[in-house]
Amino acid sequence: MALLVVEGVSKSFGALKAVDDVSFTVEAGEIFGLAGPNGSGKSTLFNILTGIPFGPDRGRISFDGVEIHAMSGHRIARLGLARSFQRETSFESLSVWENAVLGAAYGHGSGSGDDTVAEALTFVGLDREHWGRPSNELSVYDRKALMLAAALAMQPRMLLLDEPAAGLTKPEVDAFILLVRRIAERGITIVLTEHILTFLMSLSQRLLVLNQGQILTLGLPDEVMRDPRVVEAYLGSRRHDS
Amino acid sequence: MGATGDIIFSGLFQGSLYAIMAVGLALIWTTIGVFNFAHGALMMIGAYATWSAVDYLGLPLPLGLFLGVAASGLIGWGLQVSLIRPFIGRDDIVLMVVIMTLSAASFFENGALELWGPRPKQLPPLVEGTVNLPGLIVSAHQLAIILISPFILAAIWYLLHKTRFGLQLRAVAQNEEASQLVGLNLKALYGIAFALSAGLAALAGIFLGGFKFMSPVMGSDPLLKAMVVVIFGGVATISGPILAAFIIGFIEAASSYYFGLYWTPAILFLVLITTLMIRPEGLLSTPTRRLS
Amino acid sequence: MTALIEIEGVETGYGRVKVLHGLSVELQEGANIGLFGPNGHGKTTLLRAVSGLLRCWSGSIRFLGQEIANLSPRRIVEMGLIHVPQGSRLFPELTVGETLALGAQRKEARPEQAKNQEQVLAIFPKLRERWRQRVSTLSGGERQMLSIGMAMMNHPRLLLLDEPTLGLAPKIKEELAVAIHKISAEGVPLIVVEQDVEFLLDLTSRLFLVSHGVVERSIDSEHPLGHEDIMQMYFGH
Amino acid sequence: DTVKVGLLVQLTGASSADGQEIVRGAEMAIEDMNAAGGVNGDTFELVIGDTKDGAAGDVALAVERVLSDSDVHFVLAGYASLTGFEIDDMREADMPYMLAGPSGQTAGIISPDPDAYWCCWSLTPSFDAYNTDVTLLAEDLAAEGKIELPNKKVALISSDNAYSNTIHDGMVKQFTDNGWDITVDEVVPFGEVNDWRTILAKVRQDPPDLVINLDYLPANSASFMNQFMEDPTDSLVFLQYAPSVPEFVELTGENSNGVLYDLLGGVLNTPKNPRAAELNDKFKEKYGVESGTYGIGIYEMLNVYFDAVDKVGDPTDHEAIGKAIGETSKQVAEGRLEFDPETHLAKQGDEYFPIQFYQIQNGERVLIRPEQYATGEFQLPPFMKMDE
Amino acid sequence: MTYNRNKWSWRAEALALAVGTLVLAMLPAVFGDTYTRHMLIIIFIYALAAASWDVSLGYAGIFNFGHMALFGIGLYGYAILTKQLDLNPWLAFVLAGGLSGLAAVLMSLPILRLKGIYIVLVTFGFSQLVMTLIVSQSDITGGTLGIVRIPTLPIAGHNLIRDGKIGHYYMALTLLVLGLVALRVFVRSKAGLSVVALRDNEEYATSRGISLARQRLLTLLVSSLVAGYAGAFYGAYLRTAATDVFGLSLTTLILSIVLLGGIGTIYGSVVAAALLVVASEMLANLGPWRPMLIAVLIVVVMLAYPGGLMGLLRAAMPTRRQPTAKSGRAASSEPVET
Ligand SMILES: Nc1ncnc2c1ncn2[C@@H]1O[C@H](COP(=O)(O)OP(=O)(O)OP(=O)(O)O)[C@@H](O)[C@H]1O
Ligand SMILES: Nc1ncnc2c1ncn2[C@@H]1O[C@H](COP(=O)(O)OP(=O)(O)OP(=O)(O)O)[C@@H](O)[C@H]1O
Numbered sequence A: 001m002a003l004l005v006v007e008g009v010s011k012s013f014g015a016l017k018a019v020d021d022v023s024f025t026v027e028a029g030e031i032f033g034l035a036g037p038n039g040s041g042k043s044t045l046f047n048i049l050t051g052i053p054f055g056p057d058r059g060r061i062s063f064d065g066v067e068i069h070a071m072s073g074h075r076i077a078r079l080g081l082a083r084s085f086q087r088e089t090s091f092e093s094l095s096v097w098e099n100a101v102l103g104a105a106y107g108h109g110s111g112s113g114d115d116t117v118a119e120a121l122t123f124v125g126l127d128r129e130h131w132g133r134p135s136n137e138l139s140v141y142d143r144k145a146l147m148l149a150a151a152l153a154m155q156p157r158m159l160l161l162d163e164p165a166a167g168l169t170k171p172e173v174d175a176f177i178l179l180v181r182r183i184a185e186r187g188i189t190i191v192l193t194e195h196i197l198t199f200l201m202s203l204s205q206r207l208l209v210l211n212q213g214q215i216l217t218l219g220l221p222d223e224v225m226r227d228p229r230v231v232e233a234y235l236g237s238r239r240h241d242s
Numbered sequence B: 001m002g003a004t005g006d007i008i009f010s011g012l013f014q015g016s017l018y019a020i021m022a023v024g025l026a027l028i029w030t031t032i033g034v035f036n037f038a039h040g041a042l043m044m045i046g047a048y049a050t051w052s053a054v055d056y057l058g059l060p061l062p063l064g065l066f067l068g069v070a071a072s073g074l075i076g077w078g079l080q081v082s083l084i085r086p087f088i089g090r091d092d093i094v095l096m097v098v099i100m101t102l103s104a105a106s107f108f109e110n111g112a113l114e115l116w117g118p119r120p121k122q123l124p125p126l127v128e129g130t131v132n133l134p135g136l137i138v139s140a141h142q143l144a145i146i147l148i149s150p151f152i153l154a155a156i157w158y159l160l161h162k163t164r165f166g167l168q169l170r171a172v173a174q175n176e177e178a179s180q181l182v183g184l185n186l187k188a189l190y191g192i193a194f195a196l197s198a199g200l201a202a203l204a205g206i207f208l209g210g211f212k213f214m215s216p217v218m219g220s221d222p223l224l225k226a227m228v229v230v231i232f233g234g235v236a237t238i239s240g241p242i243l244a245a246f247i248i249g250f251i252e253a254a255s256s257y258y259f260g261l262y263w264t265p266a267i268l269f270l271v272l273i274t275t276l277m278i279r280p281e282g283l284l285s286t287p288t289r290r291l292s
Numbered sequence C: 001m002t003a004l005i006e007i008e009g010v011e012t013g014y015g016r017v018k019v020l021h022g023l024s025v026e027l028q029e030g031a032n033i034g035l036f037g038p039n040g041h042g043k044t045t046l047l048r049a050v051s052g053l054l055r056c057w058s059g060s061i062r063f064l065g066q067e068i069a070n071l072s073p074r075r076i077v078e079m080g081l082i083h084v085p086q087g088s089r090l091f092p093e094l095t096v097g098e099t100l101a102l103g104a105q106r107k108e109a110r111p112e113q114a115k116n117q118e119q120v121l122a123i124f125p126k127l128r129e130r131w132r133q134r135v136s137t138l139s140g141g142e143r144q145m146l147s148i149g150m151a152m153m154n155h156p157r158l159l160l161l162d163e164p165t166l167g168l169a170p171k172i173k174e175e176l177a178v179a180i181h182k183i184s185a186e187g188v189p190l191i192v193v194e195q196d197v198e199f200l201l202d203l204t205s206r207l208f209l210v211s212h213g214v215v216e217r218s219i220d221s222e223h224p225l226g227h228e229d230i231m232q233m234y235f236g237h
Numbered sequence D: 001d002t003v004k005v006g007l008l009v010q011l012t013g014a015s016s017a018d019g020q021e022i023v024r025g026a027e028m029a030i031e032d033m034n035a036a037g038g039v040n041g042d043t044f045e046l047v048i049g050d051t052k053d054g055a056a057g058d059v060a061l062a063v064e065r066v067l068s069d070s071d072v073h074f075v076l077a078g079y080a081s082l083t084g085f086e087i088d089d090m091r092e093a094d095m096p097y098m099l100a101g102p103s104g105q106t107a108g109i110i111s112p113d114p115d116a117y118w119c120c121w122s123l124t125p126s127f128d129a130y131n132t133d134v135t136l137l138a139e140d141l142a143a144e145g146k147i148e149l150p151n152k153k154v155a156l157i158s159s160d161n162a163y164s165n166t167i168h169d170g171m172v173k174q175f176t177d178n179g180w181d182i183t184v185d186e187v188v189p190f191g192e193v194n195d196w197r198t199i200l201a202k203v204r205q206d207p208p209d210l211v212i213n214l215d216y217l218p219a220n221s222a223s224f225m226n227q228f229m230e231d232p233t234d235s236l237v238f239l240q241y242a243p244s245v246p247e248f249v250e251l252t253g254e255n256s257n258g259v260l261y262d263l264l265g266g267v268l269n270t271p272k273n274p275r276a277a278e279l280n281d282k283f284k285e286k287y288g289v290e291s292g293t294y295g296i297g298i299y300e301m302l303n304v305y306f307d308a309v310d311k312v313g314d315p316t317d318h319e320a321i322g323k324a325i326g327e328t329s330k331q332v333a334e335g336r337l338e339f340d341p342e343t344h345l346a347k348q349g350d351e352y353f354p355i356q357f358y359q360i361q362n363g364e365r366v367l368i369r370p371e372q373y374a375t376g377e378f379q380l381p382p383f384m385k386m387d388e
Numbered sequence E: 001m002t003y004n005r006n007k008w009s010w011r012a013e014a015l016a017l018a019v020g021t022l023v024l025a026m027l028p029a030v031f032g033d034t035y036t037r038h039m040l041i042i043i044f045i046y047a048l049a050a051a052s053w054d055v056s057l058g059y060a061g062i063f064n065f066g067h068m069a070l071f072g073i074g075l076y077g078y079a080i081l082t083k084q085l086d087l088n089p090w091l092a093f094v095l096a097g098g099l100s101g102l103a104a105v106l107m108s109l110p111i112l113r114l115k116g117i118y119i120v121l122v123t124f125g126f127s128q129l130v131m132t133l134i135v136s137q138s139d140i141t142g143g144t145l146g147i148v149r150i151p152t153l154p155i156a157g158h159n160l161i162r163d164g165k166i167g168h169y170y171m172a173l174t175l176l177v178l179g180l181v182a183l184r185v186f187v188r189s190k191a192g193l194s195v196v197a198l199r200d201n202e203e204y205a206t207s208r209g210i211s212l213a214r215q216r217l218l219t220l221l222v223s224s225l226v227a228g229y230a231g232a233f234y235g236a237y238l239r240t241a242a243t244d245v246f247g248l249s250l251t252t253l254i255l256s257i258v259l260l261g262g263i264g265t266i267y268g269s270v271v272a273a274a275l276l277v278v279a280s281e282m283l284a285n286l287g288p289w290r291p292m293l294i295a296v297l298i299v300v301v302m303l304a305y306p307g308g309l310m311g312l313l314r315a316a317m318p319t320r321r322q323p324t325a326k327s328g329r330a331a332s333s334e335p336v337e338t
């Protein structure tokens, strides 16, 4: 059975239907890409899935067989659905270590020990000398990595990454691709959005394209990207296959 | 008739007074995002400065009123430069400003005690005498306040929402860096916001001083009331507090008639808390949640 | 041809940490330049120093022949040098419409307000749809559009763009490139900081690699660089 | 030697006007005594213990500060704390202490074991007469034909504080016992009252013969009177305490004409008690303003103490001093001072500290009761009318 | 592991606390007079009231303006249980703190969903309601008359009345140390971290599995227990309970102590309480000049050291890095002349 089942979810802000009757499923272990023009509802969809800060107006979501569309955000997180935010986020007055430790303390693997935390931090490349530093002193890349480490410390089943590579240099993007792959290899299901096509294309095994809150198409990345409607709404006339 | 007239008049009067007291406070909140705990002290300074001008120097009331508002405005500007400005842009500005302005309030109140002495004083009313309304006899001073307030409030609303200056005022504290990059004059804007707020405080103080005794601590109760009004009204706009002021004025007037003044604060807070439970972001603010 | 802006030997940093170690760049009238390089090596810091947000410890910055190092941001803006910062939150409680109106702040921008607004909305039609929405609820990309739109409202004589494509979808990115071309063709030169080197090459005539707080290398766009070269540059040190 | 005298007083905050007057009264007494050569060669010096806003912690700090000075041999206060808890501190420190705080609390602490409290004496007499005598006065005036009581209705407004609450409860009992109808019985929260209009609306709905406001804060009381006069009813108006504050008349102007108030332990300013006028003039001459109750009260407390020192001879013998104070029998500005051995309050009654009724007439305070001290006659307030 | 932001290990902190306690324990030998001892006792009580407030206000960022009502409930709880119900004072003491905790739970229910400044209104309203309740139930609470002659906390075989306040001094010191330890253990625990995390970024914290409502409740509970015990001890020591604890002036004083000490430090409250009480006593005879000078003192300290007195102490010890409280991004730009 699919790990995540989304059925007919919608979310409106006033007259604007930010997410409009969206249904799809994500299989355990896959890397599922989400694309679409700016304002097409990708982040809103992430919000709805995680209940942070709001759930859907309508529709059903089940995660690993549990209905989560009416659950509060922290409970969904504890079920093993971890997310990152569009801008690199951290608890600025806490150290790197403390940022990660919270994931372990309250997350899915609630109560897992310091080992998990240390492992998660090292895994993303934040080694011991960084652990005592205030998180707001980290470089952009390290902050993104920390956000991942904190999520990993939760021992999640599924990770939602909202534009994780934005603002990175080319080599950093490449490094981040490797990192995400290695996370997927640990058996964690990943859903991600990204406008940097290299990132999106080299990671996604299936790609969903949203437009104005509705599903435009869903399929294999290469096919999807050739779809004229996707070119029209999202890619634009010039080729972006770099 | 009888009581209904009294309740309406009292509600209008208290609402006007609360609105004038609260709008100055709200001005600082909606622009800089802090509460000025010296707002009550600025009220007091305005009233005392006017008293000095009128009673001590023998100037006519309108001139005294102008001097009082100006004095308070000047002090407000100074307060902003010395105590608020250094903390703008810090995450903990709200708490820092609490302590800075509390200290300032204590300084002003005790300074006034030293300067003007503890004996109660009173200002002349704006208009002497009483007015006969149908079924109701009221003091001309109170009626004058009810009639003047809408103009003041409308002017403030217009200034904030319909002028470029108001747009700048609302923008400046939301993002200081972006304000600098668009070319706003931060010092002037903050200064003017504070001076304006202090001037409004002074006006409220002068209105109050015209119908009850003045003392160096005359501002502390009104300050609390004004804070309640501002928070209840919602902190995003200036019209929220104005509406809230009149709602609270009417609740007080009605409940003090029907339940007694003693239970009025309790009833008021129950109403406010219930409202907040239903609308957790204040009376007039938009209810949608968003990522911060 | 005279230099529009000359940056010479600028040193600055945060607290006691020096970030720029005597950086020099100049931009000729009618040309655009691009800055790129590894993260955290001082590109944003340079733009902040130019627009007056950060004090210059030493060195000089001349804009239109006038020394502007350590002038207030307001005076620098008034001269027409407009900086679009990286990933700005903008004014969270203002609406899109208000933000654009606020953007027309310079004396020269006021009379052009209506015209500039039309131009901005032509480039970013999305903004017209979101006209009454508060900035804090905009999507990441919409905010980026607004940020650039707001700068255009201020009738710039020189635009500093810090990672303008951050978070923009490919199509918008392309439209932005076209729009920026148009803006610079109308006589507004640009200094663009960007990670997407293709985008930069497309826009500008000269590229500078900023690394360790100095200009490490400059590249003429007549000799475009391949992907390999660029990777080498990033990893060169 | 120099004997230090501790004074507990609020120098800042809402009660600082009283505080200033208290300090002045104490200074005046000590200056007078020292100028006269002191008592048996001892001169006196004032040590001020600022109780700030009168919060318990601040009062306790001031008490400790004053007590920590080993040269302090006497402490006095107008009122120190809300509860009078410092009386126990004084007892434990064996320190003679005089106060003029609310009588209920003082008596409540002392009367279970009066002898153990040889230290502590109150210039405030029992407030019982406050509870009863307003009723009696109104009935008395009616009996004399000076007013009419066609409906025997009374509107009673009180404020939620210890002082007003006690009087309120006593009055309710007295009026009910005497067959009055209480048409309005309102308690307002203690603190500023912005607008009396809705309460006055209730009063006006059923105009009573008597309107009483026990809120003693001068600011509230004055605005009550001003608002009452916007549309007065044909009622006798009685206000507790506030009209005795010097500024009251000045600030209400003509509106206060006809108002009644009473005082217990207040200065008995009448030709029959020349000491009051003498001290009043002296105070006014020295400070340029009139004294209220407290300035002169403190002056007299210190003089009671000086007498005790004179009698005992040794100011450091605290117990003897305390007891000597308790034996005082002397004509003071408030009347004849003797202490009740059960409660340690000043005795109340026409021959001791009488309850004094005043009416404001043309801006002057006229003493109308007790008869033997009266300086004038009751006059029908301008807003009342007699039928016929 | 000690990768915490203030590089201040458990062991080092415990040692410092022990040394501090020892120094305070020896003070009565230096100050024989009851006045100084009384001052110290008051400092300890104020410090506890402030330090416990620091947990909800400083660490959790909850704008809780009802804190002194929780202190007042401890005070009145103790007074009523001993005076009206004749309970054993020690039992009453234990229960009084619990009552305060219970009240905190009640108070927190309506604010679990609220954000930022709206909490001020509810908590302030809560404290007003508590006061109205206490005033109106005068048969039990003494109403506006208050309650006097509350029994002290007895120590077997020791007379507290004429012992030069030595008994009360050590009780207060014990309470202070226990309270500080409890608060520090809380803020250093993972729960304490989660509370800071919620303050820093509510959504992000939620996404890490932290429940806003639960942690808020927990914070207020911890903070109210300590405040409640401080209040109960205040009653046992001064032997009087009056409604002035709900008044603005005490709230202002304690709030000044929290902020002057440095928010998010706990220990700062002790330093600030000492400074404010001592300064205020030294200037005691200056009338209105006293509060004016104190105001100037506070303003000058806060302008020079926005981290409060703890910030000042830390600046004096250059090896220790910035701590807990939101350090702000003040250093991020040096505003040029605008
Ligand atoms: N709280 C809100 N109130 C009103 N409109 C909102 C709110 N939140 C989002 N929107 C609108 O909903 C639409 C979808 O936003 P969303 O953030 O999901 O876009 P997105 O696909 O993530 O875009 P981007 O790629 O630019 O990040 C946008 O037009 C946005 O302005
Ligand atoms: N507010 C600040 N306080 C202290 N150091 C800072 C601050 N902002 C930036 N720095 C430091 O200055 C250096 C240069 O940063 P800058 O933002 O200029 O880099 P950049 O080249 O723009 O990088 P990016 O590509 O990530 O935007 C970095 O090492 C960074 O850590």
Ligand SMILES: [Mg+2]
Residues within 6 Å of the ligand: A042, A043, A044, A086, A162, C139, C140, C141
């Ligand atoms: Mg998005």
Ligand SMILES: [Mg+2]
Residues within 6 Å of the ligand: C043, C044, C045, C086, C162
């Ligand atoms: Mg940058």
